[in-house]
Amino acid sequence: MPVAHLSLDPAAVLAPVRRRLFGGFVEQMGRGVYGGIFDPGHPASDRYGNREDVIELVRELGVSTVRYPGGNYVSGYRWEDGVGPVEARPTRLDLSWHALDTNRFGLNEFVTWCRAAGVEPMMAVNLGTRGVQEAVDLLEYCNVESGTHLADLRRAHGSPAPHNIRIWCLGNEMDGDWQVGQKPAHDYGLLARATARAMRSVDPDLELVACGSSGADMPTFAEWERVVLHETYDEVDYISAHAYYFEQDGDLASFLASGVHLDRYIEDVIHTADHVRAVRKASKYIDISLDEWNVWYQTAPRETEPGWHAGGRRLEEHYTVADAVVVGSMLISMLRHSDRVRVGALAQLVNVIAPIMTEPGGGVWRQTTFHPFALTSQRASGVVLHGTLSSPLHETAKHGQVPTVDAVATWDEDASSLNVFATNRSVSDSMSLEVDLRGFGVTHVVDALVLGGNDPYLRASASRPVQPRAASDVTLDDGVLRVSLPRASWGTVRVAA
Numbered sequence: 087m088p089v090a091h092l093s094l095d096p097a098a099v100l101a102p103v104r105r106r107l108f109g110g111f112v113e114q115m116g117r118g119v120y121g122g123i124f125d126p127g128h129p130a131s132d133r134y135g136n137r138e139d140v141i142e143l144v145r146e147l148g149v150s151t152v153r154y155p156g157g158n159y160v161s162g163y164r165w166e167d168g169v170g171p172v173e174a175r176p177t178r179l180d181l182s183w184h185a186l187d188t189n190r191f192g193l194n195e196f197v198t199w200c201r202a203a204g205v206e207p208m209m210a211v212n213l214g215t216r217g218v219q220e221a222v223d224l225l226e227y228c229n230v231e232s233g234t235h236l237a238d239l240r241r242a243h244g245s246p247a248p249h250n251i252r253i254w255c256l257g258n259e260m261d262g263d264w265q266v267g268q269k270p271a272h273d274y275g276l277l278a279r280a281t282a283r284a285m286r287s288v289d290p291d292l293e294l295v296a297c298g299s300s301g302a303d304m305p306t307f308a309e310w311e312r313v314v315l316h317e318t319y320d321e322v323d324y325i326s327a328h329a330y331y332f333e334q335d336g337d338l339a340s341f342l343a344s345g346v347h348l349d350r351y352i353e354d355v356i357h358t359a360d361h362v363r364a365v366r367k368a369s370k371y372i373d374i375s376l377d378e379w380n381v382w383y384q385t386a387p388r389e390t391e392p393g394w395h396a397g398g399r400r401l402e403e404h405y406t407v408a409d410a411v412v413v414g415s416m417l418i419s420m421l422r423h424s425d426r427v428r429v430g431a432l433a434q435l436v437n438v439i440a441p442i443m444t445e446p447g448g449g450v451w452r453q454t455t456f457h458p459f460a461l462t463s464q465r466a467s468g469v470v471l472h473g474t475l476s477s478p479l480h481e482t483a484k485h486g487q488v489p490t491v492d493a494v495a496t497w498d499e500d501a502s503s504l505n506v507f508a509t510n511r512s513v514s515d516s517m518s519l520e521v522d523l524r525g526f527g528v529t530h531v532v533d534a535l536v537l538g539g540n541d542p543y544l545r546a547s548a549s550r551p552v553q554p555r556a557a558s559d560v561t562l563d564d565g566v567l568r569v570s571l572p573r574a575s576w577g578t579v580r581v582a583a
């Protein structure tokens with residue numbers, strides 16, 4: 087069996103494992119909210135209408151931060167419509183998804199849900215159809231304690247304590263021609279800068295995310311990043327990046343190597359941000375908020391019936407094992423760049439391109455993609471290590487020659503526990519991974535789990551779960567870990583002292 091080697095040293099630390107890397111995203115669309123996280127009258131819902139069975143899976147998934155309310159939706163967002171007495175809330179047209187927005191679930195409901203789920207809210211402001219004033223008003227409503235009109239309005243709406251939301255996105259995908267209020271880079275940069283300045287004068291320690299372009303393949307990338315960061319450099323902390331992959335024309339080999347594309351994309355954003363840093367002679371670094379990433383085929387219906395209507399099945403992807411392998415490999419890439427990728431948000435969380443699915447009136451179930459995310463989030467702790475990987479290579483149509491095995495490791499010194507996350511991108515061959523752990527004093531394998539190797543197109547359903555299984559072939563001898571990875575698989579091994 088061909089062998090890949092990963093060599094690790096406890097002193098070669100890349101970055102701490104940051105919990106925010108394992109964020110998620112709930113957009114006001116489809117069954118993400120209504121019939122997803124929120125379903126008044128459902129037997130599993132609490133007194134607020136929040137589904138407790140969904141919350142249980144959100145906790146199991148290990149999601150840290152949840153971005154809200156969009157996505158494209160935020161570019162027409164009127165936050166005031168979703169606060170105050172429910173019966174007085176207006177129904178509006180949501181232009182981004184050609185949907186009706188009843189505003190039954192609004193800002194305070196979202197914060198209540200976050201507290202119940204134990205996640206941190208990450209809020210986005212509308213810089214599509216709105217601007218500085220509305221963003222500052224939203225911030226005042228959320229974060230000012232009392233004594234102003236909007237802070238007191240929040241209190242009157244039943245939230246005496248401020249929501250204290252720390253991280254904010256300044257708009258969404260503003261270079262996309264699908265975006266309501268799309269803007270040229272310079273215009274967006276000026277608006278984002280003015281908005282950031284005004285928001286910081288209310289709450290100086292906010293963490294702010296400027297919009298990067300909507301993806302690496304946009305014609306605007308990376309000139310957009312350069313122009314936007316030139317205008318906003320002193321005011322923001324992060325530039326956003328969005329990455330969606332899918333298998334095209336039956337080319338599984340290229341699809342499984344999507345992490346190679348993500349590596350290059352992240353590195354291009356870093357280089358662009360650092361170029362602006364050099365030009366501006368700035369000392370601080372701008373980090374990346376990878377606040378939308380996933381597998382997304384864009385073939386699942388955007389709406390199920392013509393006309394304007396609320397909720398309904400939109401973008402409900404049904405994921406395969408191969409999709410899960412790609413999700414796992416994207417997390418490997420994110421961890422490997424976690425010195426600069428400090429925030430992540432899997433897009434999305436429930437029903438809409440999601441790891442968690444609900445059945446109308448019924449239960450919840452885990453898509454295949456649930457598992458690599460949950461296992462990585464649950465196990466990655468301590469620090470991410472700089473590893474030296476040498477792997478056999480193979481050719482792909484889309485990404486050229488790629489390493490067949492990819493892997494990353496985290497080391498938790500306090501717990502004397504080391505986790506390796508690995509993927510085998512070969513469509514045909516098993517691969518062996520050898521990891522040199524002689525510097526760590528680890529003595530035994532705690533467990534080893536693998537997903538893949540059989541039918542890459544297998545899907546889970548409400549009645550048929552697909553789970554990772556124990557890896558059969560794993561040893562730790564004289565400080566060298568050996569594990570075999572079946573074709574088209576993702577896996578994780580935990581070793582300890």
Ligand code: AHR
Pocket residue numbers: 113156157158159258259378433434
């Ligand atoms: O996540 C689905 C959509 O993808 C988001 O609304 C948008 O930001 C992106 O294009």
